[in-house]
Amino acid sequence: MSRKIDYVKDINDSKETWRLVVRIMDVWSVVNNKGIEHLEMVVMDSLGDRIQVLIRHDHLLKWKEVIKENMTCIINNGSVYNNDFQWKVCDHSKKFVFLGGTTMKAIELQNIPPKGYFFKDFGEILQGKCKTDRLEDIIGAISEINHIQSNTPGKKVVVSVVLKDLKGNCINCNLWEIYGSTFLAYYNDPKNNGAIVILLTHAMVKDGQVSNAWSGSKLLINEDIPEIQDFMSKLPTNEQKEKPTQSAKSLSNWSGGSQYSPVERCSSKAPNPEKAYECSCGQKVEQPIPRYKIEIYVSNGESKYRYVFWDSKCAAILGMTAEFMHNSMVENGEDDPMVYPDELEMLLNKKMTFRVKVQPTFSQASVWKLCDDEAFVKEIENDYIVEDNQSKTEYAKLVPNKENLETSAQTLSASGENDPESIILMTPAKDVVIADKGEEVDFEASDTTQLSGTKPSKKLKIEPSS
Numbered sequence: 001m002s003r004k005i006d007y008v009k010d011i012n013d014s015k016e017t018w019r020l021v022v023r024i025m026d027v028w029s030v031v032n033n034k035g036i037e038h039l040e041m042v043v044m045d046s047l048g049d050r051i052q053v054l055i056r057h058d059h060l061l062k063w064k065e066v067i068k069e070n071m072t073c074i075i076n077n078g079s080v081y082n083n084d085f086q087w088k089v090c091d092h093s094k095k096f097v098f099l100g101g102t103t104m105k106a107i108e109l110q111n112i113p114p115k116g117y118f119f120k121d122f123g124e125i126l127q128g129k130c131k132t133d134r135l136e137d138i139i140g141a142i143s144e145i146n147h148i149q150s151n152t153p154g155k156k157v158v159v160s161v162v163l164k165d166l167k168g169n170c171i172n173c174n175l176w177e178i179y180g181s182t183f184l185a186y187y188n189d190p191k192n193n194g195a196i197v198i199l200l201t202h203a204m205v206k207d208g209q210v211s212n213a214w215s216g217s218k219l220l221i222n223e224d225i226p227e228i229q230d231f232m233s234k235l236p237t238n239e240q241k242e243k244p245t246q247s248a249k250s251l252s253n254w255s256g257g258s259q260y261s262p263v264e265r266c267s268s269k270a271p272n273p274e275k276a277y278e279c280s281c282g283q284k285v286e287q288p289i290p291r292y293k294i295e296i297y298v299s300n301g302e303s304k305y306r307y308v309f310w311d312s313k314c315a316a317i318l319g320m321t322a323e324f325m326h327n328s329m330v331e332n333g334e335d336d337p338m339v340y341p342d343e344l345e346m347l348l349n350k351k352m353t354f355r356v357k358v359q360p361t362f363s364q365a366s367v368w369k370l371c372d373d374e375a376f377v378k379e380i381e382n383d384y385i386v387e388d389n390q391s392k393t394e395y396a397k398l399v400p401n402k403e404n405l406e407t408s409a410q411t412l413s414a415s416g417e418n419d420p421e422s423i424i425l426m427t428p429a430k431d432v433v434i435a436d437k438g439e440e441v442d443f444e445a446s447d448t449t450q451l452s453g454t455k456p457s458k459k460l461k462i463e464p465s466s
Helices: 057-063 122-126 178-188 226-233 311-318 322-331 342-347 374-383
Strands: 019-031 037-044 050-055 072-076 079-082 094-097 103-106 135-149 158-164 170-176 197-206 209-212 219-221 258-260 289-291 294-300 303-309 353-359 364-371 440-443 458-461
Touching: 019 197, 037 057, 050 057, 122 170, 135 170, 135 178, 135 226, 158 178, 170 178, 170 197, 178 219, 197 226, 294 342, 311 342, 353 374
Parallel strands: 050 094, 170 209, 303 364
Antiparallel strands: 019 037, 019 072, 037 050, 072 103, 079 094, 135 158, 135 197, 158 170, 197 209, 197 219, 258 289, 294 303, 353 364, 440 458
């Protein structure tokens, strides 16, 4: 007498003699930090219920070449444990683990639903209606490219894009390493025009945005599959023909007259700003994009140190991007990159609070956050308490007078290595960071006379006054 078929919804830890008739919906390899590999997969039965399956390292060779995505099969025997995966891909409270006595037989079955996707609604992501340990399937059209970080020493490839669903909801999506490189290869191919619809499986969701998982995610770009083609057909006709553009943030920053590739945030300096060239990163650049930085000497008493302001921080004060400022100069007939716009004078003689990263190698501090609100600056001056017997005035937080403040700019062929926008991107944050009362803010307590990079940061909370 043959064993009866068990259903996924009934799986529990009461026995190991389970007999499942399922379709393998997805399978992927996971390598831990010790280099040990195991397999994980998701199977679904005829009722549409799913469970996550683990094949441990000691059984890997037996099954790795046998298991194929989308195959239907009968699986006999396996242990059942609580689903304690760090990242879960289905709602079942248990996981199924292959044993030495587990058997599997491929068989053609028509009563099990075909491989499909379970897309997470963008509205729910924006409202925070997501489980923190759950991986989701995502589909959307790319409306804009926010940021491109190339593969340079100490940095990983990451592409930040804005995804839009058919309801008009938009979320940020970060594509790391091979996923980012795959997207760039497609985007930069001149044969690919029009809208770009991506399908990302097993996406991590956090703070209203998504990114690929380090293991298991699959990225499909304008693939000829029903889900993507159906999504594409529902886009407005004009959007179907428009290729997504790169935002000003991803295209340019001022940095002392240097010219850089418009395709990636590459730190290689253009050999000639007037001519097309092939960058050392392999990109063909027809028209280099200028990226500038602004250096300000901030003084407090007799102490003075160089702070580097990148484009987004300057925009917070000036109310305009560096690209806009540069283009305005060109329109007015000024094309000398070493001529500084009058608008930069707005940065002089300002009291500001900063959070900076000290970079001793370059004898400078890179500005990560700033606030020029007079009331907030005053509260910091009055309320910031330092340890031991050090006085408040030892900490460079403000510019007291115009005489000790000056601006300058230098050409840096490696300025991309110093730009905090190139290294802080797990979750693309807003560029303009203004601290409000009642908001918890980190400030780096850096002594201007010693400029020690080893001082611990101090966290303070400014409460609204009654």
